[in-house]
Every structure is written in structure tokens, then in C-alpha cells.
Amino acid sequence: MSAREQMDRERFFASLDSYFERTLAEHGATPKGVDWNSTAAQQLRFGQLLRVVDPGAPFSLVDYGCGYGALVPYLEQRGLDFTLQGFDVSERMLDHARALYDRPGAVAFTSVEEDLAPADYALASGVFNLRIDVDDDAWTAYALETIDSLDRLSRRGFAFNMLTMYSDRERMREDLYYGDPSLFFAYCKEHCSRNVALLHDYDLYEFTILVRKSESSAPTPAGR
Numbered sequence: 001m002s003a004r005e006q007m008d009r010e011r012f013f014a015s016l017d018s019y020f021e022r023t024l025a026e027h028g029a030t031p032k033g034v035d036w037n038s039t040a041a042q043q044l045r046f047g048q049l050l051r052v053v054d055p056g057a058p059f060s061l062v063d064y065g066c067g068y069g070a071l072v073p074y075l076e077q078r079g080l081d082f083t084l085q086g087f088d089v090s091e092r093m094l095d096h097a098r099a100l101y102d103r104p105g106a107v108a109f110t111s112v113e114e115d116l117a118p119a120d121y122a123l124a125s126g127v128f129n130l131r132i133d134v135d136d137d138a139w140t141a142y143a144l145e146t147i148d149s150l151d152r153l154s155r156r157g158f159a160f161n162m163l164t165m166y167s168d169r170e171r172m173r174e175d176l177y178y179g180d181p182s183l184f185f186a187y188c189k190e191h192c193s194r195n196v197a198l199l200h201d202y203d204l205y206e207f208t209i210l211v212r213k214s215e216s217s218a219p220t221p222a223g224r
């Protein structure tokens with residue numbers, strides 16, 4: 001049985017949807033509506049993730065866990081030449097995303113992972129944080145499987161962020177997952193590509209991992 005089945009994915013995604021139903025009802029399609037503290041914090045995360053992208057050439061992107069689609073105006077404001085497939089398990093989020101940012105031929109949104117075509121890059125901001133009541137081991141296994149999906153969905157590279165275990169203990173919440181950066185760095189290095197960067201220097205209680213892929217970047221198992 002896969003990690004996703006072990007943690008009863010259907011039940012988890014239903015709880016996730018109820019959680020974001022509340023945040024959206026309170027804050028609408030805004031950073032607080034997807035549980036970020038501010039626009040600045042949301043955009044700081046986008047900036048870190050986009051370090052995996054070569055901005056000098058047109059590119060295609062999968063935004064995995066796209067929420068209400070805030071990455072779209074962020075990319076547009078920077079004058080980047082891109083196409084984007086936004087994926088989210090919450091139809092509620094996607095209703096907002098479609099109403100705000102559907103761009104025929106350039107930006108589309110789906111809740112069906114199987115409908116996604118591999119793109120140049122896959123980015124995931126905030127999909128590993130809220131684990132509600134899933135235990136640590138099941139969540140770690142689920143996160144690694146999701147990283148495999150990001151790998152499959154990207155040709156040139158992918159990037160994701162995660163709350164860090166190096167957070168102030170008194171501020172940590174039971175319903176959030178705080179990952180071990182070295183575990184996820186090692187996994188990406190050994191399973192996805194030899195070119196992996198761990199960014200843990202941008203003043204949020206989290207880290208970002210960038211995985212760059214090319215024909216010569218086969219992963220390197222440790223000590224071999």
C-alpha cells in the first residue's frame with residue numbers, strides 16, 4: 001500500500017478542504033486565505049522557488065498546490081514568458097483561481113493530477129505544511145511520494161518549500177509538519193538529481209529545496 005493510501009488520502013483532502021473553506025470565508029482569495037501571514041511572505045516564497053527557473057527564456061510550469069493562483073500575477077508582474085498548469089485538490093480554491101487568472105492557451109487549472117502534462121519546471125509552495133492529524137512517519141512518506149510526482153512532472157527542475165524542524169519550539173503547532181532539511185536534501189540528491197540546493201537563509205521558519213535536472217545530472221547515492 002502506498003504512503004498516500006496509508007494516510008487515507010480522501011479523508012485528509014476532505015479535512016484540508018474544510019480547513020481552507022474557513023480561511024477563504026474569513027479572508028477571501030488573499031495570502032491569509034491560503035494561510036500565509038502576508039503578501040510579502042507569500043512572495044518571498046515564490047522568489048526562492050523561482051530560483052530554479054531560467055527567466056531568460058520562455059518556460060512552462062506546473063504550480064502544484066496552486067491555491068487561488070497567486071503565482072500567476074507574480075510571474076506576469078516580472079514580465080516572464082510562461083505557460084502554467086495550476087493543480088490543487090481544493091475545488092474551492094480552483095473556483096477562485098479560474099475566476100481570477102484563467103488565460104486561454106497560457107494558464108489553466110485542474111484538480112486532477114493525471115491531467116497534468118510534464119512541464120519545464122514544477123513548483124510547490126506550502127503543500128507540505130498542514131498535516132492536520134496525520135502522524136509524522138506517514139506524512140514524511142507522503143511528502144517523499146509527492147516529491148516523486150514533482151520529479152515526474154518536470155523536465156528541467158523542480159522546487160518546493162517546507163516548514164523546518166529548526167523552528168522555535170514554543171511556536172510550533174500540532175497540526176503542522178516541520179521537516180528535517182537534511183532528510184529531504186538527501187532524498188532529492190539520491191533519487192532525483194545530483195544538482196540540488198538547500199536554501200535555509202531567508203528568515204522564515206522553513207526551507208526551500210531546488211532540484212536542477214539535465215541529461216548529465218543523474219542522482220548520486222551517498223558514499224558510492
Ligand SMILES: C[S@@+](CC[C@H](N)C(=O)[O-])C[C@H]1O[C@@H](n2cnc3c(N)ncnc32)[C@H](O)[C@@H]1O
Pocket residue numbers: 016020034035036042064065066067068069070071087088089090093124125126127128146
Ligand atoms: C498554503 S496553500 C498555498 C497556495 C499557493 N501555493 C500560494 O503560495 O499562494 C497550499 C495549497 O496546496 C493545496 N494542497 C495541499 N496538498 C496538496 C496536494 N497533495 N495536491 C494538490 N494540492 C494540495 C491546498 O489545497 C492549498 O490550496
